[in-house]
Amino acid sequence: MTSSRTCLLILPILLLCSSVSLSHHSFSAVYDGSKETTVAGVVTQFRFVNPHAMMYLDATDSSGKVAKWVVEFDGRLNLSNVGWTADSIKSGERVTVTGNPSHTESNRLFFRKLVHADGTELVRGAQRLNAIEEDRRQRARQRDQQK
Amino acid sequence: MSHLKQQSTLAIFVLLGLLTATANAQSSRTKLDGMWSDPPATAVGTFCFFSCTDLGLDRLNKLLDDSANDARPAMQLIAQAKTVEGDYIRGLFTPEALKHFPLDPLKDPGYLRCEPWGLARQMFAPHQFEMRQNGRDRIDLRYGEWAARRTIYMDGRKLPANIKPSKMGYSIGRWDGETLIIETSAIEANIFESLAVGGNTGGGTLHSDQLRIVERYTRSSDGKTLQLTATLEDPVTFRGPLVLKKTWSWAPDQKITPYDSCERPAESKKDAKP
Numbered sequence: 001m002t003s004s005r006t007c008l009l010i011l012p013i014l015l016l017c018s019s020v021s022l023s024h025h026s027f028s029a030v031y032d033g034s035k036e037t038t039v040a041g042v043v044t045q046f047r048f049v050n051p052h053a054m055m056y057l058d059a060t061d062s063s064g065k066v067a068k069w070v071v072e073f074d075g076r077l078n079l080s081n082v083g084w085t086a087d088s089i090k091s092g093e094r095v096t097v098t099g100n101p102s103h104t105e106s107n108r109l110f111f112r113k114l115v116h117a118d119g120t121e122l123v124r125g126a127q128r129l130n131a132i133e134e135d136r137r138q139r140a141r142q143r144d145q146q147k
Numbered sequence: 148m149s150h151l152k153q154q155s156t157l158a159i160f161v162l163l164g165l166l167t168a169t170a171n172a173q174s175s176r177t178k179l180d181g182m183w184s185d186p187p188a189t190a191v192g193t194f195c196f197f198s199c200t201d202l203g204l205d206r207l208n209k210l211l212d213d214s215a216n217d218a219r220p221a222m223q224l225i226a227q228a229k230t231v232e233g234d235y236i237r238g239l240f241t242p243e244a245l246k247h248f249p250l251d252p253l254k255d256p257g258y259l260r261c262e263p264w265g266l267a268r269q270m271f272a273p274h275q276f277e278m279r280q281n282g283r284d285r286i287d288l289r290y291g292e293w294a295a296r297r298t299i300y301m302d303g304r305k306l307p308a309n310i311k312p313s314k315m316g317y318s319i320g321r322w323d324g325e326t327l328i329i330e331t332s333a334i335e336a337n338i339f340e341s342l343a344v345g346g347n348t349g350g351g352t353l354h355s356d357q358l359r360i361v362e363r364y365t366r367s368s369d370g371k372t373l374q375l376t377a378t379l380e381d382p383v384t385f386r387g388p389l390v391l392k393k394t395w396s397w398a399p400d401q402k403i404t405p406y407d408s409c410e411r412p413a414e415s416k417k418d419a420k421p
Contacts, residue, residue, distance in 0.1 A: 030258075049405075050291075050294075050404055050405065050406045050409075051292070051293075051406060051409055075274075076404050078185070078273070078274055080401075080404075081184065081185060081274070081401070127188075128188045128193075129222070131188035131189075132188055132189060132190055132193055132221045132222070133220070133221055135187075135188065135189040135190060136189075136190055136211065136221045139190075139211060139212075140211075140214070140217050143212060143214070144214070
């Protein structure tokens with residue numbers, strides 16, 4: 001029973017991760033899906049590649065010390081499905097990124113949300129999730145009309 | 148004279164029949180051709196993003212049709228149906244398969260060494276899937292994930308008895324009306340996984356080189372989706388046939404891009420084989 005309940009709690013997270021990505025490695029083996037970390041900094045490189053796009057970020061703390069962060073994304077395969085291009089994130093721009101921290105490596109995140117300096121956002125999987133819920137509402141409406 | 152006329156009419160009908168049959172065969176041969184990708188953004192499409200079973204789909208549809216669940220997020224209902232599906236799939240595992248279950252995802256060669264998947268995982272890979280008739284006797288399959296390729300021999304040959312197993316196995320195909328049927332054997336022992344049994348969280352097990360797979364591909368009547376029904380049989384791994392389904396959407400504008408940057412995890416680099 002406990003196992004089933006745990007599964008019910010964890011599976012939506014996995015399905016969300018999996019529905020959008022899960023390519024050459026396990027998400028949960030590398031990242032902690034239950035935690036989120038937010039980092040602000042300047043993009044030094046965005047690589048729009050498979051199996052995972054990568055962003056490299058310099059984050060400067062109040063003492064002026066620079067910490068280098070690596071942010072892993074879904075692959076180019078499925079980022080391009082939702083309209084991303086190699087120019088979606090530009091070197092030199094200031095961004096605030098939120099993601100799941102790595103179990104094993106410090107200063108490494110799996111992308112959840114990125115806010116550009118102008119306030120526009122890139123959010124992981126949002127379009128698909130919205131479409132799924134809209135489809136479900138439509139299905140419920142059709143069901144109710146048939147009653 | 149009348150007899151000659153009858154014979155001529157018969158010959159014309161036979162010729163027309165042959166031409167129609169040839170045209171239909173040609174149409175079948177290219178009907179599935181083209182680029183396919185992620186399934187429709189629906190609860191059912193998402194449920195079968197990697198693979199699904201009829202049992203799981205039935206449970207999901209019941210949950211979606213129950214108005215008591217209208218306030219619950221779709222992903223939660225999908226997860227509930229996946230739990231039921233997982234119990235069913237685990238129940239098909241032999242004691243040998245259960246010995247290896249669940250595999251440690253940190254020891255997955257795909258993760259450790261960027262080693263491409265075997266067929267049991269590759270055929271359910273997400274994203275792009277391209278099918279192309281290559282001449283009369285071959286079909287080429289390409290997958291976005293791992294930029295993997297397969298060749299299906301359509302010339303009526305039999306599955307060879309003694310062939311060295313490989314990751315993708317040896318595949319022969321035939322048409323049954325507008326359904327493409329592919330039979331594959333000589334598949335190397337490798338990993339089988341399903342999200343329903345916790346795939347990618349260590350939900351996989353090992354299958355043996357006795358795995359045989361029959362895939363059936365059909366295009367939907369509206370042309371918008373491609374459906375796969377795959378039957379996996381492996382007496383070492385499964386107590387009986389495991390039937391898994393998957394759906395892709397028609398995606399003519401998509402491309403398969405190079406798989407050129409597979410990064411080995413830092414913590415595994417010193418121990419991993421090159």
